Amino acid sequence: MAEYKRPKSLMPMATGYCPGCLHALATRLVADVIDELGQAENAINVVSVGCSALNLYSWCGDVIGSAHGRAPAVATGVKRCLPERLVFTYQGDGDLAAIGLAEIMSAANRGENFTVVFANNQTYGMTGGQMAPTTLLGQKTTTSRDGRDCLTTGYPMKMCELISVLEAPVFVARYALNTPKGVMDAKKGIKKAFEKQLRGEGFTFIELLTNCPTNWGMNPLDTLEYMNTNTIPYFTPGVFKDKEAEK
Amino acid sequence: MEKRFMKGCEAIAEAAVRGGCRFFAGYPITPQNEIPEYLSWRLPEVGGAFVQGESEVASINMVYGAAATGKRALTSSSGPGISLKAEGISYLASAQLPAVIVNISRGGPGLGSIQPAQSDYLQATKALGHGGFRAMVFAPATLQEAVDLTYNAWDYAERYRNPVMILMDGCLGAIMEEVELPEMKNSNPEDIEDWCLDRIGDRTDSHMITPILPEPALELLNKGKAMQYKMWEMLDTKVEEFMLEDAEYVVVAYGIAARVAKEAILRLREEGYKVGMVRPITLYPFPKASLNNLDYTKVKGVIDIEMTIPAQMREDIELQVKDRCPVHEYGRSGGMLLDDEGVYEAIAEIVKGGE
Structure with a gap:
């Protein structure tokens, strides 16, 4: 039976995430993979703004905080100067798909040799549950009280699909963290992305579908079912690009 | 000392390389384009990295990332682009990262004009970004002075762990003069190894570079910086x-x-x-x-x-x-x-x- 231990890359402290939040699980998966690859001292975590910024305090390897949306630009500067280090950003959907759209698309298009871990919970968690670019149609938020309306706010943005049409990225995949299988698949995906980076293959992008019990106004268990019936049908999990498999 | 007849922008680009600059990110804007153009081929020659950013915003944040590794990092722009960099410059100040920002200034406000002007004095000296911080601002009047100030800019930036600005207008960026170019130099590892992300030597502890701090720590940082600004006044005023x-x-x-x-x-x-x-x-x-x-x-x-x-x-x-x-x-x-x-x-x- 597997032993459940704190990953080396995480501080012996509470993460600060709300009870039932899958951000905590996502962070843990990344830390586990880094441990397994023996990269705890070689990794640099480029933290973004939003709930993901809690990583600044719970991460115990090298960590650098970025401005909102700018983590891929910061990671570009870090990786170009320290090409041997394992560099990754950890970003939420407001950070990555709204204010940081230029930075993520451009870093992906340049084929920067780092990994982006994108936690998509369809809301701005830290600021209190405003509508995100990824908020589902009809989903109620503090800035879309009657539910998101495509006529005035457009449609939930599918980042894996957008990034996978670029030439440079080598691995683009989406996983849902609401089932044990999804969690195990996600871990394999993160590992594959980091291994590709360590081999210098290029830009890798991992989207993790997560929840927000606090701002969705649901108990954690209900969010998992909500993800099954609402999130996953729109944000289809899967591998969108794998340059190795294309060969 | 090597003497060359050089254009202003190219002279400061070469002075930056000789001053140890090994990373540049920037975005095209007149009248400073000769700086990124020069560094796009010159930096790779000395093992440095050049990135043409997708925006001024991205470029200053690339510089933020590069500076965090202990490399001497540079960005350059002109008025409208400096406004876009304001966010990143404030983050550099907050995270106490050394970097150099060149402003080859032009007519303003707004898109203004691409012709030379000295319209960014207040921005440079009072508020290069939000939050209430200062940066040293060097204003050369000759290309030799521009070379010397650029060459030494990172020494100040690293000593005080603070961004430094070089402010010169489009005239100085475009004129040609004879300049003496100094020898290549690097940062002193002792100035950077206790905080940067690069694992110089056998460092086993991890480092955090952060632009956000708990309130008491942030007040402490601001008090320390206020004392530092007084120190600049006593030690580093040039006239x-x-x-x-x-x-x-x-x-x-x-x-x-x-x-x-x-x-x-x-x-x-x-x-x-x-x-x-x-x-x-x-x-x-x-x-x-x-x-x-x-x-x-x-x-x-x-x-x-x-x-x-x-x-x-x-x-x-x-x-x-x-x-x-x-x-x-x-x-x-x-x-x-x-x-x-x-x-x-x-x-x-x-x-x-x-x-």
């Missing part, structure tokens, strides 16, 4: 005092305006008028003492000459003059250049009118 001994009128001008003003002063001296000049080389820290310590029993007027309207340095001057004599201003703006005749006449009118 040229020109013909001040017997001066009855004192021109205050920096950069290109000071060059034009100097010609006018020499002409007025030939005519027998006692005119001198205070030329701030550091706009921040401002050379307060040079103006505060003038002999106001002799000085009848101070004249602020800037290539911008309204004059932006005037408040800093008035704070030192303290109503002990009148303060006048003359300038051109919007990309319209100061010329010898206009500056001579503006100064002469005040000087001769005072008789």
Whole structure:
């Protein structure tokens, strides 16, 4: 039976995430993979703004905080100067798909040799549950009280699909963290992305579908079912690009 | 020392490389394009990295990432682009990262004009970004001075773990002069190894670079910085005092305006008028003492000459003059250049009118 231990890359402290939040699980998966690859001292975590910024305090390897949306630009500067280090950003959907759209698309298009871990919970968690670019149609938020309306706010943005049409990225995949299988698949995906980076293959992008019990106004268990019936049908999990498999 | 006849922007780009710069990110904007163009081929020659960013915003954040690794990092732009970099410059200050930002300034406000102007003094010296921080601002008047200030800029940035700005207008960026280029140098590892993300030596602990801090820690940082700014004033103020001994009128001008003003002063001296000049080389820290310590029993007027309207340095001057004599201003703006005749006449009118 597997032993459940704190990953080396995480501080012996509470993460600060709300009870039932899958951000905590996502962070843990990344830390586990880094441990397994023996990269705890070689990794640099480029933290973004939003709930993901809690990583600044719970991460115990090298960590650098970025401005909102700018983590891929910061990671570009870090990786170009320290090409041997394992560099990754950890970003939420407001950070990555709204204010940081230029930075993520451009870093992906340049084929920067780092990994982006994108936690998509369809809301701005830290600021209190405003509508995100990824908020589902009809989903109620503090800035879309009657539910998101495509006529005035457009449609939930599918980042894996957008990034996978670029030439440079080598691995683009989406996983849902609401089932044990999804969690195990996600871990394999993160590992594959980091291994590709360590081999210098290029830009890798991992989207993790997560929840927000606090701002969705649901108990954690209900969010998992909500993800099954609402999130996953729109944000289809899967591998969108794998340059190795294309060969 | 190697001598070369170089264009302003290229001279500071080469001086940056020799000063240890190994990372540049920037976005095209006139009149500073020769800096990224030069560094795009020059940095790879010395093992450095050049990235053409997708925006000014991204570029300054790339510099933030590069600076965190302990590499000497540079970005350059002009007025509108510096506004976009304001966010990142504030983050550099907050995370205490050394980096150098060059502003080859042009007419403003707005998209303004692509012609030279000195319209970014207030932005550079008072608020390069949100949150209340300062950065040293170097304002060269010749290309040799631009080379020397750029070459040494990272020494200051690393010593104080703070961004440094080099502010020069589009004239200086475009003119050609002979410059002496210094030898290659690097940062002193001792200045960076205790905080940067690079694992210099056998470091086993991890490092956090953060632009956000718990409130008591942030207040502590701000108090420390306030003391540091005072220290800059005492240790690092640079100024040229020109013909001040017997001066009855004192021109205050920096950069290109000071060059034009100097010609006018020499002409007025030939005519027998006692005119001198205070030329701030550091706009921040401002050379307060040079103006505060003038002999106001002799000085009848101070004249602020800037290539911008309204004059932006005037408040800093008035704070030192303290109503002990009148303060006048003359300038051109919007990309319209100061010329010898206009500056001579503006100064002469005040000087001769005072008789």
